[in-house]
Amino acid sequence: MALGPRLEIRQSQSLVMTPQLQQAIKLLALSNLELETHVAEALEANPLLEIGEVSRDAGDSETTEAPQEREADALMDGALESGDSALDIDTTALDPERAPGDGGDWGRAASTGGSGEELPDLENRAGAGPTLAQHLTEQIGTATHDSREALVARRLIGEIDEAGYFIGDLALLAEEMGIARSEAERALELVQTLDPTGVGARTLSECLALQAREADRYDPCMARLIDNLDLLAAGDFARLKRMCEVDDEDFADMLAELRSYDPKPGLRYGGGSDTAVVPDVIVAPGRKGGWDIALNEDSLPRLVVNRDYYLELREGCIDKRSKAWLGEQLTEASWLIRALDQRARTILKVAAEIVKRQSGFFTEGVIAMKPMILREVAEAIDMHESTVSRVTSNKYLACPRGTFELKYFFTSGVASGDGDGASAEAVKLRIRTLVGAEDPRKPLSDQALVDQLNSEGYDLARRTVAKYREAAGIGSSAQRRRQNKLAGLG
Structure with missing residues (x-):
């Protein structure tokens, strides 16, 4: 077949991301602090932009448009539709951080950086507990009766x-304190017995090994796996299975156990500065x-077009440029004024649906929370999951029970006797309640918790x-028994 040039007509459809639409989607995902910065740059x-007063009815589900020039309305009629669909598009294919299908079951990963921890009341998050150093120092007195060893251990905690992780040099510290290195090593071993398990480790492998020993899972197979984390990172599972001498099922169980360990145990404790959260x-x-349900007007930027200045400039324009x-x-x-108004109305619409579905939380607390996923809310308000995802990112809701991120209300569920299901947060709360009421000398095992919950x-x-116990920050029965003993309760 001969090759040659020719003309061809083809018809196809594609999503064109105009600069205005890109800006609208960006505004939808911005937090209050980021939005404030964006508005300052626009001003x-x-x-033509200036800060002005915007009239909004706090009890209305829709916000009123900011006053602006008639010419602006005429110019924007073709650029932005008044309906919510203007910002409601499927952008998962355009967002590298989201894969197709992501968001159906939010769980806790997205709202906590994948750590699996629950989100407590944000008013009580920052600075609510002791720092890591304080927590460790408080345990020294019950961990050893040797005053010299306790003194060295406190120095190592610094x-x-x-x-x-321990980042000091044992040899230099021993020389500085005028003690033998072996004595410094014994003090470090003492620090490594403190809570949280894994603290005081010098490497990731040592941190994971300490946690495996605490869980009574540090057998020769697990030791080989922990000693070869580089192969695990490279995905060389076949070689690891041969080295550990285990089959596929045992290897999968070992990996699951390893993933349950905390590579940064110290981050459970405070030390950061308080950060204000504006709902x-x-x-x-x-x-x-x-x-x-109302928008917090203090968090909404008040932008208007300076009509007088616009008319003055228009009269002075003498050339086409x-x-x-x-x-x-x-x-x-x-466009920016309308996009900000659209953002506010979209946030209010999503928040109203969340409150409607989680009404039990606001009246009874966490125990009454229901399982909820992005897809359910998106279908109820006729929006796409990606839109709901952006709306709930870095947005906060204040209620009589505290201030919570909107993503806090999205949680996976478990089957319950009433047939409606229970949220993971409700299960965690029940586990905390059971553990809080247990006999300090006989902590409840996981099986005992299962029997009680069933x-x-x-x-x-x-x-x-x-x-769920680990996600709630509760240690195993062995860990709790040791903590109770150190605290003089066991």
Whole structure:
């Protein structure tokens, strides 16, 4: 077949991301602090924008448009539709951080950086407990009765970083304190017996080995696996299985056990500075029952177009280039004002659906939380999951029970006796309650927790209970027994 040039007509569809649409999607995902920075940059770049008062009805589900020039409305009619669909598109294919299908079951990973920890009331998060150094120092007195060893151990605690790793040089520290290195090593071993397990390790392998010993899983096979983390990182599973002399099932179990360990145990404790959280949505009890949901006007930027300055500049434009520039500035200013209003209404719409579905949380607390995923909320308000995902990122809700990130209300669920299911947060709360009421001398094992929860109508397996216990920051029965003994309770 001969090759040659020819003309061809093809019809295809594609999603075109205009600069305005890209800006709208970006605004939707910004936190309050990031939005404040973005607005400040826009005010500096566009002479037609200024800070003004925006009238909003706190009890309304829709916010009113900011006052602006009629010319701006006319220019923007074709650029931005008034409906919510203007910002509601499937952008998963355009967002490298989200894979197709991601977001159906949010769980806790997205809201906690994948650590599996729950999100407590944000008003009590930062600075709520002792620092790691304080926590470790408090345990020294019960861990040893040797005052000299305790003194050396306290000095070594000063060389532990915020992640829980010992970063000092034992030889130099021993020389500085005028003791033998062997004595310094014994003091470090003492520090490594303190809570949290894994603290005082010098390497990741040592940290994981300490946790494996605590869990009574440090057998020769696990030791070989921990000693060859480089092969694990490279994905050379076949070689690791041969070295550990285990089959596929045992190897999978070892990997699951290894992933359950905390590579940075020190981060469970404080030490950072308090950070203020400004809620985007305020929920308050309604006068006639139910809940009143309103946007926090203090967190909303108040932008308007300076009408007088625009008219003055327009009269002074004598050439096409100046007029074109002024038109561009007006278009950009008007688009930003409308996009900000659209962002506010979208946040309110999503928050209202969350409050509706999680009404039990606001009346009874965490124990009444229901399983909820992004897809359910997206379908209820006729939006795409990616839109709901962006709306709930770095957005906060204030209610009588505290201030919470919107993602806190999205959680996986387990079967329960009433048939409605129970959220993972409710299960964690129940586990904390049971552990809090246990006999310090006889901590409840995971199987005992399973039996108790099953008797209450929760359909849970032992592995699931262990996962929720660890996610709630509760140690194993062996760890709790040791802590109770150190505290003089056991």
